[in-house]
Amino acid sequence: MSTPAIRTFALSKHFGDTQALRDLEFDVGVGEVVGCLGPNGAGKTTLIRLLLGLLIPSGGRGEIFGLDCHRQTVEAHARLAYVAGEANLWPTLTGAETLHLLAQVQGHVDDAYRDVLVDRFDLDTSKKVRALSKGNRQKIILVAALMTRPDLLILDEPTSGLDPLMEQAFRACIGEARERGQSVLLSSHILSEVEVLCDRIGILREGVLVEIGTLAQMRHLSALLVEATFDGAVPDLTQIAGVTMVKVTGSSVTCQVQGSVEPLLRVMVDAGVLGLLSREPSLEELFLAHYGDDATGEERPPRAE
Amino acid sequence: MQSDVLERTPIATTMTSGTVIARLSGKKAVRSGVGWGLVFGVYVATQALTYASSYKSEAARRLLVKEFGSNPGISALVGPAFRIDTVSGFTVWKCLTVLAITGSVWGILTSTRLLRGEEEAGRWEVLLAGRTTRRGSVVQALFALAGGLGALFVTTGVLIVALGRSSKVDVAAGGALFFTMAIVAGPAMFLAIGALTSQLASTRRQAAGAASAVLGASYAIRMAADSVAGLGWLRWATPFGWVEELKPLTSPNTWPVVPIVAWIAVCGLTTVLLAGRRDLGASTLRDHASRAPRVGLLNGPVVLAFRLLRPTLLAWTVSIIAYGLLLGSIAKSGGQAITSSPALRLVFERLGVSGAQAYLGIALLLMAVTMGFIAAGQVSAARTEESSGRLEHLLVRPLSRRSWFVGRTVLATGVLVVGGVLAGLSTWVGAASDHAGVSFTSMLEAGVNVVPPALVILGVGLLFLGVAPRLSVPVTYAVLVWSLLIEITSGIAGVNHWVLDTSVFHQMAAAPSVHVDWAENLIMVLLGALVALAGVDAFTRRDLKGE
Numbered sequence: 142m143s144t145p146a147i148r149t150f151a152l153s154k155h156f157g158d159t160q161a162l163r164d165l166e167f168d169v170g171v172g173e174v175v176g177c178l179g180p181n182g183a184g185k186t187t188l189i190r191l192l193l194g195l196l197i198p199s200g201g202r203g204e205i206f207g208l209d210c211h212r213q214t215v216e217a218h219a220r221l222a223y224v225a226g227e228a229n230l231w232p233t234l235t236g237a238e239t240l241h242l243l244a245q246v247q248g249h250v251d252d253a254y255r256d257v258l259v260d261r262f263d264l265d266t267s268k269k270v271r272a273l274s275k276g277n278r279q280k281i282i283l284v285a286a287l288m289t290r291p292d293l294l295i296l297d298e299p300t301s302g303l304d305p306l307m308e309q310a311f312r313a314c315i316g317e318a319r320e321r322g323q324s325v326l327l328s329s330h331i332l333s334e335v336e337v338l339c340d341r342i343g344i345l346r347e348g349v350l351v352e353i354g355t356l357a358q359m360r361h362l363s364a365l366l367v368e369a370t371f372d373g374a375v376p377d378l379t380q381i382a383g384v385t386m387v388k389v390t391g392s393s394v395t396c397q398v399q400g401s402v403e404p405l406l407r408v409m410v411d412a413g414v415l416g417l418l419s420r421e422p423s424l425e426e427l428f429l430a431h432y433g434d435d436a437t438g439e440e441r442p443p444r445a446e
Numbered sequence: 447m448q449s450d451v452l453e454r455t456p457i458a459t460t461m462t463s464g465t466v467i468a469r470l471s472g473k474k475a476v477r478s479g480v481g482w483g484l485v486f487g488v489y490v491a492t493q494a495l496t497y498a499s500s501y502k503s504e505a506a507r508r509l510l511v512k513e514f515g516s517n518p519g520i521s522a523l524v525g526p527a528f529r530i531d532t533v534s535g536f537t538v539w540k541c542l543t544v545l546a547i548t549g550s551v552w553g554i555l556t557s558t559r560l561l562r563g564e565e566e567a568g569r570w571e572v573l574l575a576g577r578t579t580r581r582g583s584v585v586q587a588l589f590a591l592a593g594g595l596g597a598l599f600v601t602t603g604v605l606i607v608a609l610g611r612s613s614k615v616d617v618a619a620g621g622a623l624f625f626t627m628a629i630v631a632g633p634a635m636f637l638a639i640g641a642l643t644s645q646l647a648s649t650r651r652q653a654a655g656a657a658s659a660v661l662g663a664s665y666a667i668r669m670a671a672d673s674v675a676g677l678g679w680l681r682w683a684t685p686f687g688w689v690e691e692l693k694p695l696t697s698p699n700t701w702p703v704v705p706i707v708a709w710i711a712v713c714g715l716t717t718v719l720l721a722g723r724r725d726l727g728a729s730t731l732r733d734h735a736s737r738a739p740r741v742g743l744l745n746g747p748v749v750l751a752f753r754l755l756r757p758t759l760l761a762w763t764v765s766i767i768a769y770g771l772l773l774g775s776i777a778k779s780g781g782q783a784i785t786s787s788p789a790l791r792l793v794f795e796r797l798g799v800s801g802a803q804a805y806l807g808i809a810l811l812l813m814a815v816t817m818g819f820i821a822a823g824q825v826s827a828a829r830t831e832e833s834s835g836r837l838e839h840l841l842v843r844p845l846s847r848r849s850w851f852v853g854r855t856v857l858a859t860g861v862l863v864v865g866g867v868l869a870g871l872s873t874w875v876g877a878a879s880d881h882a883g884v885s886f887t888s889m890l891e892a893g894v895n896v897v898p899p900a901l902v903i904l905g906v907g908l909l910f911l912g913v914a915p916r917l918s919v920p921v922t923y924a925v926l927v928w929s930l931l932i933e934i935t936s937g938i939a940g941v942n943h944w945v946l947d948t949s950v951f952h953q954m955a956a957a958p959s960v961h962v963d964w965a966e967n968l969i970m971v972l973l974g975a976l977v978a979l980a981g982v983d984a985f986t987r988r989d990l991k992g993e
Binding site for chain 1: 735747
């Protein structure tokens with residue numbers, strides 16, 4: 142197997158007493174698009190900044206195409222491009238000047254593709270950065286990253302401030318990147334974006350990778366979502382094996398089932414079920430299943446500390 | 447989950463949104479006003495008490511008057527020496543101009559930070575979404591500045607009144623407060639100018655630059671008024687002249703209060719007027735939002751830094767040349783005054799130094815200080831690239847941290863060397879135009895001679911940029927101001943040589959009145975290079991840090 146685009150070995154980072162990332166083992170294969178989800182403060186940005194060599198690891202290490210993230214930054218950076226969630230650019234330079242500068246520092250740029258991108262993102266490059274909105278600044282760093290056609294794209298909430306039309310353009314670009322065999326690490330809050338674009342998804346929580354897999358694998362891990370309506374009182378479903386998240390509203394109930402649905406169905410049939418709806422959970426529901434605990438404070442205690 | 451987070455965080459519930467800017471900014475301004483008030487008060491006390499103990503006899507005081515009483519060169523630097531045979535007169539002479547200028551720099555930095563800096567950082571955007579207008583927020587910020595000024599006045603005043611009660615000084619409270627008012631008048635006028643330029647310019651850097659230009663011009667006009675016979679009336683044309691004309695403690699005059707108050711009122715009102723007429727984050731002066739790309743000087747990080755710093759460097763270049771020409775052209779008369787003291791003349795004759803050279807030897811300290819400010823500005827600019835997050839756009843590309851850091855260092859060093867050469871050349875031109883008899887090579891050497899102390903400051907700044915980035919800017923300016931205060935104080939008082947050695951300017955030979963000490967300069971350059979190297983090493987091993 143070829144060297145993965147990203148690989149980490151027990152990568153850890155703490156800021157003072159705060160453990161931002163803990164013994165992370167993670168990889169992104171060549172040509173793979175991997176999403177990274179997690180609430181604020183879960184360690185997504187810390188992971189990305191470690192991979193970029195902007196932060197120095199407290200323990201472990203990371204590799205980009207087999208190159209050490211901290212010691213071989215120049216070689217590693219020649220093969221990647223990064224889009225930050227905040228585009229703090231030089232206010233007195235225009236968009237065109239900024240792209241020219243970043244291209245010069247990068248060293249190699251596909252000029253024709255840059256023009257296509259400027260067109261596609263509908264970017265007015267004659268305006269000074271100072272006069273641009275947040276979304277337009279974001280477009281500049283998106284174009285600056287994509288125009289180099291890097292082997293690896295590292296994107297940290299790249300669509301913040303973009304309108305839906307531009308988000309479509311962004312998705313098209315990532316789709317093209319995938320077709321060309323470029324690898325992508327995408328950190329995002331927008332679940333639908335991750336759901337559409339990513340081959341595999343990792344979920345970070347309090348600096349720990351709590352889940353990683355394809356969407357299908359994660360669906361398997363997760364429960365089936367069941368909604369039912371009864372003609373009388375809702376029976377007690379909480380004692381049935383594999384059933385969780387029971388929520389009763391009048392004569393209706395929603396719950397999740399892991400494993401076989403047979404025990405649940407038996408109880409329901411006995412209680413006189415009128416209507417039944419079941420479906421696979423969306424990524425959003427999977428996400429909430431992981432972080433829902435936060436709100437209720439039930440089940441497993443936080444793994445940190 | 448989101449609502450849960452919101453419920454748990456008591457956002458702004460402790461403050462009414464109507465005055466939030468006044469409170470937040472006021473706290474910062476007052477804190478800084480108290481801090482500088484302490485420095486000012488202690489400085490005044492040091493000068494007064496040192497004089498009282500060093501110049502006890504009438505004879506000693508007469509000698510002092512003879513040496514400095516009518517020296518146009520010295521007057522040009524720190525103002526005319528009026529009644530310096532008294533504790534009060536001497537203290538006013540040593541403190542008033544120095545503190546007026548220091549305080550004015552504080553004023554510019556404080557008002558541009560609280561008005562334009564906060565707005566530039568986008569913090570007002572959050573606040574203005576609440577119940578306040580743009581004009582309202584500027585008014586609030588002006589109140590905050592007034593609070594800071596009040597804190598400066600009260601702190602300085604309390605210390606000076608207390609000093610006045612000492613039997614050695616013996617000044618009534620009324621006189622002490624008038625003196626305090628005179629000291630604070632400079633900062634007040636430049637707080638106001640900073641507030642005004644914050645409305646005109648669109649970045650803090652531009653606003654501070656424009657206000658500094660006003661300060662430089664005001665100082666230069668005062669310099670001419672105090673040193674050139676027949677130009678005394680020019681004092682009425684400059685804020686620093688008004689401050690001098692107040693003549694606190696010696697022969698108090700309240701008339702200059704009129705232009706001072708008028709200046710502050712006009713600036714304040716214009717600020718409020720302009721604030722209501724522009725967009726948030728925008729400037730009043732025309733700022734072209736679009737233009738055809740200019741891709742010159744965009745080929746790499748170092749040339750980029752040079753391109754971005756061009757306006758600042760141009761302003762420094764103009765200041766250096768103007769100062770050089772001015773210093774050079776008053777060198778002869780300044781020198782005559784110095785050598786009118788028989789003892790000093792004997793010393794200089796033995797050394798084979800002309801009066802003009804002797805004067806320039808002292809006056810070029812100003813150039814060295816200017817170089818120090820340029821060096822500190824370079825450290826600040828480099829730190830801003832990092833704290834703003836802009837540096838990341840370069841460092842995530844194939845550019846090593848080391849080459850960025852070394853590039854900035856080389857650029858800053860180059861700027862300082864060019865500045866030193868310009869200082870020497872322009873001073874020579876000024877002196878030659880007055881036939882002061884100063885040779886070209888000696889002035890060129892004297893110009894280069896002011897660079898090494900600035901390189902030490904640069905080195906210290908770069909060391910901290912590597913080791914403790916958030917401290918780098920305050921520490922760099924602290925080293926500079928500390929050294930400056932020691933140089934000003936050491937002339938009169940017998941300061942312990944260990945303390946003297948902590949000033950970066952202390953090892954600098956007073957060229958052209960003495961020969962340049964190249965060995966000493968080499969040591970300073972090596973010291974600067976060594977600490978800068980430690981800085982670059984630390985920089986490659988740490989996290990990048992925002993604000």
